[in-house]
Amino acid sequence: MEFIAFAIALAIAYQAFKGYRIAQQRTLLYVHFSFALLSAGLLIDSLAGFLGLLARVLKFALALTLVGYMIYFITQLLAYSLLIYAYVSQAKSGTTPSASLVLIATPGLVALQATQDSVIRLFAPLVEYHPISEIVLLFLVLYITVQTSINYSATKDRNAFLVFLGFLLLTFSHLLFLLMPFSALLFVLGHMLQLLGFISLLAMLLRVTKIT
Amino acid sequence: MMQKLPKYRSQMRIYVDIMRVIQRENNRAKPTRILYGANLSHDRLVKYLEELKGLGVIEEVGGGDDERFYRLTQKGIEFLNEFRSVERFAEAFGFVL
Numbered sequence: 001m002e003f004i005a006f007a008i009a010l011a012i013a014y015q016a017f018k019g020y021r022i023a024q025q026r027t028l029l030y031v032h033f034s035f036a037l038l039s040a041g042l043l044i045d046s047l048a049g050f051l052g053l054l055a056r057v058l059k060f061a062l063a064l065t066l067v068g069y070m071i072y073f074i075t076q077l078l079a080y081s082l083l084i085y086a087y088v089s090q091a092k093s094g095t096t097p098s099a100s101l102v103l104i105a106t107p108g109l110v111a112l113q114a115t116q117d118s119v120i121r122l123f124a125p126l127v128e129y130h131p132i133s134e135i136v137l138l139f140l141v142l143y144i145t146v147q148t149s150i151n152y153s154a155t156k157d158r159n160a161f162l163v164f165l166g167f168l169l170l171t172f173s174h175l176l177f178l179l180m181p182f183s184a185l186l187f188v189l190g191h192m193l194q195l196l197g198f199i200s201l202l203a204m205l206l207r208v209t210k211i212t
Numbered sequence: 213m214m215q216k217l218p219k220y221r222s223q224m225r226i227y228v229d230i231m232r233v234i235q236r237e238n239n240r241a242k243p244t245r246i247l248y249g250a251n252l253s254h255d256r257l258v259k260y261l262e263e264l265k266g267l268g269v270i271e272e273v274g275g276g277d278d279e280r281f282y283r284l285t286q287k288g289i290e291f292l293n294e295f296r297s298v299e300r301f302a303e304a305f306g307f308v309l
Contacts (some may be wrong), residue, residue: 022291024224027307028298090307110229151306159304208300 140151
């Protein structure tokens with residue numbers, strides 16, 4: 001499932017870069033790097049997972065999966081932050097969206113509170129599954145979802161709806177990843193929602209490129 | 213969306229505005245129509261038309277001032293189509309080009 005999501009993210013990154021070359025708009029460059037990072041993370045995580053399964057009998061299997069998760073977490077963190085930066089930088093040249101600062105500050109505060117106990121806890125989210133890392137990602141992708149929902153409510157455009165739906169599904173997928181310790185089924189459902197989110201983004205991509 | 217258009221148009225935006233005026237005029241636009249349609253001063257219009265001709269996306273047809281008009285080349289038509297696709301992509305995310 002992650003491999004399909006990787007291919008879709010790569011296609012969006014390509015379209016954003018093509019757009020940047022044509023329109024010379026910096027926000028499209030941010031979108032390009034954001035989806036390029038997401039695609040790289042998805043590829044590494046899916047490959048690590050696959051190799052981890054293959055090498056299950058060997059000792060390095062777990063380490064491989066953890067490294068994959070760590071890289072995926074970092075790429076997602078950077079990718080979502082870049083998209084948020086694109087929205088914030090555009091808002092600066094226009095009007096300031098409401099509640100944006102609250103949404104940006106919240107994951108930071110949550111992370112800060114969690115790191116007060118020990119240094120080990122600080123690095124825990126980076127090397128293995130940790131609720132804090134998923135909470136941070138959840139808030140970041142939630143901010144993007146809010147932005148895309150504002151865009152859709154203003155334009156009522158079908159492409160804007162597909163982007164909003166895509167990020168909404170990604171938000172729910174992160175929520176399910178967060179609740180993963182309660183049931184392994186949530187992990188599978190999370191991945192399914194993630195794939196559906198990327199499929200929604202692919203539908204938008206096909207629609208905008210079909211116009212020409 | 214709460215975002216509004218930027219205060220100043222980028223050079224690319226002005227190019228596209230000029231080309232869209234020409235397209236709107238059935239690919240046969242006189243300088244005066246472009247001037248009003250793209251909301252430009254005379255000096256800037258002359259400058260941008262020269263640049264667009266240099267890029268090969270528009271061409272000048274006719275000799276005298278009264279007969280002179282501009283039209284899109286095939287390259288210009290293709291560029292406008294590509295730009296529309298990019299514009300729709302950006303708008304889907306809520307970005308204004």
